[in-house]
Amino acid sequence: MGTALDIPTLIYEGLTILAVLVSIVLHECAHGYVAYLCGDNTAKDAGRLTLNPVAHLDLFGSIIMPAALALLGGPIFAYAKPVPYNPYNLRNRKRDELLVALAGPGSNLVQAVFGALVFRAIFFLAPEVFYAEPGVYLGDFLTAYVYVNLMLMFFNLIPLPPLDGSSIFGWFLSGEALRKYYAIQRYSMPILIGMLFLLPMVLPFDPLQIYIDATAWPLYNWLCFGW
Numbered sequence: 001m002g003t004a005l006d007i008p009t010l011i012y013e014g015l016t017i018l019a020v021l022v023s024i025v026l027h028e029c030a031h032g033y034v035a036y037l038c039g040d041n042t043a044k045d046a047g048r049l050t051l052n053p054v055a056h057l058d059l060f061g062s063i064i065m066p067a068a069l070a071l072l073g074g075p076i077f078a079y080a081k082p083v084p085y086n087p088y089n090l091r092n093r094k095r096d097e098l099l100v101a102l103a104g105p106g107s108n109l110v111q112a113v114f115g116a117l118v119f120r121a122i123f124f125l126a127p128e129v130f131y132a133e134p135g136v137y138l139g140d141f142l143t144a145y146v147y148v149n150l151m152l153m154f155f156n157l158i159p160l161p162p163l164d165g166s167s168i169f170g171w172f173l174s175g176e177a178l179r180k181y182y183a184i185q186r187y188s189m190p191i192l193i194g195m196l197f198l199l200p201m202v203l204p205f206d207p208l209q210i211y212i213d214a215t216a217w218p219l220y221n222w223l224c225f226g227w
Contacts (some may be wrong), residue, residue: 030107101167108153140218
């Protein structure tokens with residue numbers, strides 16, 4: 001009885017992991033492709049303009065961290081290996097660096113909107129699909145895909161390396177402010193790990209969960225269910 005009850009949960013977790021993998025691969029491809037469009041072939045020459053997940057996955061960011069977060073019962077975040085690019089090859093470095101940084105979170109927003117449109121189209125045109133297997137799992141995947149992409153988008157907008165928000169935030173700084181920001185970035189990984197794993201243990205609330213609840217969650221509800 002207990003094992004049978006666990007099967008839907010295991011399937012949903014598997015679908016969520018699949019959604020994460022698809023989302024981060026497209027996220028990284030978007031970085032490389034925008035850099036390529038802006039004049040830099042580094043990602044293309046490194047074989048990173050591919051949908052093969054092996055080329056993009058990071059041991060900690062793509063496997064260990066999301067697995068640990070899943071075991072802890074929190075929101076699942078992940079990141080892949082940053083796509084290499086040479087800013088000196090960009091046609092307009094100041095503008096194009098920002099475009100490359102925005103490409104990843106932007107791709108997550110596009111994926112979320114696409115997943116929501118597919119989900120809502122099926123719901124309106126043939127809702128019975130979601131009421132029996134295997135259609136129920138299609139609904140689970142689509143809603144997980146939307147939510148995962150929104151979480152990844154807002155998570156990557158946090159201004160700490162290796163997240164895209166660091167490049168976006170740094171683009172607006174100069175002089176002494178930029179130098180101080182670079183100094184803080186040296187401690188970004190311990191800060192990021194502490195924010196994900198330690199703060200929820202010592203505080204009566206989870207700051208990251210509050211952030212996601214205030215950003216990704218309402219947007220997810222509106223995209224999927226805001227008829």
